[in-house]
Amino acid sequence: MSSPAEKPERRCMAPQMPSEVISQKTYAFIYAPGPQWLVGRPVTEQNLEAHCAYMGDLYARGQVPLGGLFVDDAGGGFALVRAKGRGEAMALLAADPAIREGVFTGVVRRCHALFNGPEDMGAALSQVRSNKRAVRALFEAVDHRDGEGVRAGYDENITIHEAASLPYGGDYRGLEGALRHGQGFRAAWDRFQPNQTRGLDPRFIADGDHVVVLWRHKVENVETGDRLELPAVSVYRMENAKIADSCMFHFDTATLLRFLERNVVSPASHVPEDLR
Numbered sequence: 001m002s003s004p005a006e007k008p009e010r011r012c013m014a015p016q017m018p019s020e021v022i023s024q025k026t027y028a029f030i031y032a033p034g035p036q037w038l039v040g041r042p043v044t045e046q047n048l049e050a051h052c053a054y055m056g057d058l059y060a061r062g063q064v065p066l067g068g069l070f071v072d073d074a075g076g077g078f079a080l081v082r083a084k085g086r087g088e089a090m091a092l093l094a095a096d097p098a099i100r101e102g103v104f105t106g107v108v109r110r111c112h113a114l115f116n117g118p119e120d121m122g123a124a125l126s127q128v129r130s131n132k133r134a135v136r137a138l139f140e141a142v143d144h145r146d147g148e149g150v151r152a153g154y155d156e157n158i159t160i161h162e163a164a165s166l167p168y169g170g171d172y173r174g175l176e177g178a179l180r181h182g183q184g185f186r187a188a189w190d191r192f193q194p195n196q197t198r199g200l201d202p203r204f205i206a207d208g209d210h211v212v213v214l215w216r217h218k219v220e221n222v223e224t225g226d227r228l229e230l231p232a233v234s235v236y237r238m239e240n241a242k243i244a245d246s247c248m249f250h251f252d253t254a255t256l257l258r259f260l261e262r263n264v265v266s267p268a269s270h271v272p273e274d275l276r
Contacts, residue, residue: 003168005079006110011063014091014176019151024051024063024082024083024084025081025083025084025085025089025110026081026082026110026111026112026183027080027081027082027083027089027108027110028078028080028081028109028110028111028113029067029078029079029080029089029093029096029106029107029108030076030078030106030107030109031076031077031098031105031106032074032075032076032080032104032105032106033074033075033076033103033104034098034099034102034103034104034105035102035104036101036102036103037104043069043075044182046103047098047101047103048098048103050098051096051097051098051103051104052098053097054095054096054097054098055079058081058092060171062082063081063082063083063092064079064080064081064082065080065082066071066079066226067079067080067140069158074106078271080111081093085199086108086110089108090108093121094105094194095106109215120197124208126206127208127209127241128206128208129206130241131145131206131209131210131236131238131241132204132206132211133210133241134153134211134241134242135153135204135206135211135213135236135238135240135243136152137149137152137158138150138153138243139202139215141153142200143198143199143200145164145186145190146242147179147182148178150178150182151178151179153176153242154175154178154242154243155239155240155244155265156174156175156240157173157174157244157245158173158175158177158178158242158243158245158246159171159172159173159174159176159177159245159246160172160173160177160178160243160246160248161246161247161248162180162181162248163248163249163250163253165253165254166188166251166253166256166257167184167186167260168181168184168187168188168248169186170222185186188260189219190265192219192220192221193219193220194220195256198218198261199216200215200216200218201215201216202214202215205213209237209238209239210234210235210236210237210238211235211236211237212234213233213234213236214231214232214233215232215233216229216230216231217229217230217231217232217250217251217256219256219259221262221263222237224263226228226254226259226262226263228250228256228259230250230251230252230255230256232248232250232251233248233249234246234247234248234249235247235249235266
């Protein structure tokens, strides 16, 4: 349960659901106005600051996945609580500052969860963490030109999509296709990405079965000092913590092609006339 009063930002984030919490029983706390409830006053004027802090801590530990205030004039509210048994649930309610101070009265009722949100949330969070780790490992492998590490991140039916205008552009399917994509990428950029300037600076955003990575495409001709740094986005669809589909979006492919033409000894035949 929470009130409209300000709360630390961390309480707005989904809690990490440890397995021991997911395996616990579900109880409902039903709150009603107590003797210290200020009759006729809105909830924002009630003495609930300590209560909100207490519930926020339970939420951060994964023991209160859901709660809130009733919006009618009768006051009160509810919270769903995960506990090992009724005794622990009763103790959690009794420790609530709003109960101790008489702002609320409360009862504990056992719930039979037909739709178990905490378990679903725990499974979803576990999937997201696994997907994020897999894509992070892929970027580390790319950064270190670790071919086996890159291959390990791909599903056997991987599909990779690159902008058609790039020298290695097009669609690549399967692990053999992923290998050809990697060879084409390295043929274009390895000479312009010495180890000290290869950093991709990735930022990972994961949700459900997708991971999005914001990264930087950095290239440099060390002999001439010609250098380029552009933002890029990669979108990955995951299956069983493996990359099943990969789409890469460069901020400006025309600028990338001009860089290649300026710095490759023989003119790049793949560069369209209007970009030269």
